[in-house]
Amino acid sequence: MPRPHHRTRTILAALAAPLIALGAAACQPAQQKITPPPLAKATCTTTSTRSITVNTALVQDLRDLLADAKAAGLKLCGGGYRDPAAQIAVRKANCGTTYYDIYEKPASECTPPTARPGTSMHEKGLAVDFESCDTRTTACYTWLAKHASTYGLKNLPSEPWHWSTTGG
């Protein structure tokens, strides 16, 4: 009688499926579910075909900063918001590719220092990495050091190019 046997196997498979799914989920990297922040774009002054995407809470200050820097002879562009996948890609590039490297290694042990996924101000849309701001002797850095606080941005001392609402 193959029929009852078959039915038993089907029932067992049905019972096992959610347990297998649960096990697979438990093996995923421990990530917080992050709701993307509200985002808007500030047009670069180096070229109008590019823009910097940031949190709507920051965008008007950033637009004003870009306009005032341009009036002072300094054209700027850079990178703002990063989604979680982009932050993981930066961790892989700067910290290494193992699970530990990506999710656990302290930011200070990466080159350059890079926040753990879920903890970067870029993921909140509240940080900008300005191009042409690689050192403290650049025109970019010296202007920002003088004026960025007017627009609510503070520098992270270990990274001349990184400016955020907290300095972190």
Ligand SMILES: [Zn+2]
């Ligand atoms: Zn940055």
